[in-house]
Amino acid sequence: MSQPAQWFRDEITTGLARLLVLRLPSAPWEDEAAYTQQTWIDTLWQAPVGWDPELDAGRLRAGFARLAREADRWPVPRQLLEALPSRPQQPRLAKPPMSEAQRRRNQQRMAEMVRELGISSRRKENR
Numbered sequence: 550m551s552q553p554a555q556w557f558r559d560e561i562t563t564g565l566a567r568l569l570v571l572r573l574p575s576a577p578w579e580d581e582a583a584y585t586q587q588t589w590i591d592t593l594w595q596a597p598v599g600w601d602p603e604l605d606a607g608r609l610r611a612g613f614a615r616l617a618r619e620a621d622r623w624p625v626p627r628q629l630l631e632a633l634p635s636r637p638q639q640p641r642l643a644k645p646p647m648s649e650a651q652r653r654r655n656q657q658r659m660a661e662m663v664r665e666l667g668i669s670s671r672r673k674e675n676r
Contacts, residue, residue, distance in 0.1 A: 564613030575623040
C-alpha cells in the first residue's frame with residue numbers, strides 16, 4: 550500500500566482543522582486530534598478512488614465545506630466520501646481522422662456482414 554501523498558495529507562489536515570473549530574458533538578478532544586487526523590488520512594487514502602491532486606484537491610475542500618454546513622455531529626470518513634462532488638468531466642478525445650478510402654472499405658464490409666447475416670436493409674424497402 551502506498552503512502553498518502555503530501556497534498557492529500559494537507560487537504561485532510563486542513564479540512565479536519567476547520568471541522569474541529571465547529572465543536573460538533575462527538576468531536577475528538579484536542580489531545581486526540583493528531584490520531585484522528587492520521588486515522589482519516591489512512592482510511593481515506595485506501596478508499597477505491599485513485600486520488601489525483603488535479604482532480605481531487607478541490608473536491609476534498611468542497612466535501613469538507615459541505616460537512617461543515619450540514620453535519621450536526623462529528624462525521625466519520627465515509628461521510629466525507631459521500632459529500633464529495635463528482636469529478637469534473639475529462640475532455641473527450643476527438644474522433645480519429647478517417648480517409649474516404651477507409652470510410653468506403655468500412656461501408657463495404659458492413660454491407661457484406663449484413664448480407665452474410667441475411668438482414669434486409671429498411672432504407673431500400675422504404676424508398
